[in-house]
Amino acid sequence: MQKEKDNWYASWFNTPYYHLLYKDRGHREAALFMNTLTNYLNLQKNDSILDLACGRGRHSKYLYKQGFDVTGVDLSKESIAYAKQYEKPKLHFEVHDMCLPYPKKFDAVFNLFTSFGYFENEIDNLRTIKAIKAELKPNGFGVIDFLNVELAIKKLVSSEKKKVGDIVFHIEKYVEDGYILKDIRFNDNGKDYFYTERVKALTLEDFKLYFEEAKVELKQVFGNYQLEAFDKNTSGRLILIFN
Missing domain, CATH: 3.40.50.150 (Vaccinia Virus protein VP39)
Structure with a gap:
C-alpha cells in the first residue's frame, strides 16, 4: 500500500x-x-x-x-x-x-x-x-x-469510518507542522489505498x-x-x- x-x-x-x-x-x-455572494458583490x-x-x-x-x-x-x-x-x-x-x-x-x-x-x-x-x-x-x-x-482544530474528530456503497473509508485527522491532515484508507476489490489530504492551518x-x-x-x-x-x-x- x-x-x-x-x-x-x-x-x-x-x-x-x-x-x-x-x-x-x-x-x-x-x-x-452563490446567490448571497453574487448579490453582495452586486454582480450583474x-x-x-x-x-x-x-x-x-x-x-x-x-x-x-x-x-x-x-x-x-x-x-x-x-x-x-x-x-x-x-x-x-x-x-x-x-x-x-x-x-x-x-x-x-x-x-x-x-x-x-x-x-x-x-x-x-x-x-x-x-x-x-x-x-x-x-x-x-x-x-x-x-x-x-x-x-x-x-474552530476546525478545536472540533477535530480524530478517527471515524464512513461507508459509501461497498467501500468503507477509514479517516484519521490530526494537526502536524502547521497543517491539518486527513489520512484516508480504504480497500476496493482487494487493493488497499492510502491518501492524505493536507491543508495549511492559515x-x-x-x-x-x-x-x-x-x-x-x-x-x-x-x-x-x-x-x-x-x-x-x-x-x-x-x-x-x-x-
Missing part, C-alpha cells in the same frame, strides 16, 4: 474515490451561498466569473444558470474532462494551475470550499493571491472561502500578511455562507472579500 503525499491533490482529486467520498456535499447550501447578468479550483464544476454550472459568464479551471485533468460535457457558450472549463495568472480578466474570482493552502511550497500560497489580483478587472473582487482553522492574520505582500486590499471578512460576521471562536468558515 503506497501513500500518496507529494502534490497529493494532483493524485487524490483525480481519483473516482475522491468524488465518491464527498458525493453528499450540500448542493442546496452551495446554491444559496453576463458579468464574468473565474471559478478557481472548480473541480467537476458544481459551482460553475450553478453560476452559469444564474446568468453569469463563467470559466472554471482546475489542475485535475480528469475533473475538467468530466466538466467539459456541460460546456456552453458562456460556460467554459480548462486545466490550469491557479498559482499562475489566467490570461483573461474577470469581474470576480472565486476560490471556494477550502481550495487553498494545499501546496508543498509556502510561496505558492502567495503566488496564488498575486495571480487572483492579476485576474481581476479594475473594480473586480476576489473571494477565498476557507475553513476557520481555530488564520485570518496569515491571510492579511499574504494580502499585504501581494498589495491586495481586504474589504470584508465573513464567518459563514450567510455572510454573517466572522468570529474565530464560533464561525465555521473564513470568507475573505478583496481586490
Whole structure:
C-alpha cells in the first residue's frame, strides 16, 4: 500500500474515490451561498466569473444558470474532462494551475470550499493571491472561502469510518507542522489505498500578511455562507472579500 503525499491533490482529486467520498456535499447550501455572494458583490447578468479550483464544476454550472459568464479551471485533468460535457457558450472549463495568472480578466474570482493552502511550497500560497489580483478587472473582487482553522482544530474528530456503497473509508485527522491532515484508507476489490489530504492551518492574520505582500486590499471578512460576521471562536468558515 503506497501513500500518496507529494502534490497529493494532483493524485487524490483525480481519483473516482475522491468524488465518491464527498458525493453528499450540500448542493442546496452551495446554491444559496452563490446567490448571497453574487448579490453582495452586486454582480450583474453576463458579468464574468473565474471559478478557481472548480473541480467537476458544481459551482460553475450553478453560476452559469444564474446568468453569469463563467470559466472554471482546475489542475485535475480528469475533473475538467468530466466538466467539459456541460460546456456552453458562456460556460467554459480548462486545466490550469491557479498559482499562475489566467490570461483573461474577470469581474470576480472565486476560490471556494477550502481550495487553498494545499501546496508543498509556502510561496505558492502567495503566488496564488498575486495571480487572483492579476485576474481581476479594475473594480473586480476576489473571494477565498476557507475553513476557520481555530474552530476546525478545536472540533477535530480524530478517527471515524464512513461507508459509501461497498467501500468503507477509514479517516484519521490530526494537526502536524502547521497543517491539518486527513489520512484516508480504504480497500476496493482487494487493493488497499492510502491518501492524505493536507491543508495549511492559515488564520485570518496569515491571510492579511499574504494580502499585504501581494498589495491586495481586504474589504470584508465573513464567518459563514450567510455572510454573517466572522468570529474565530464560533464561525465555521473564513470568507475573505478583496481586490
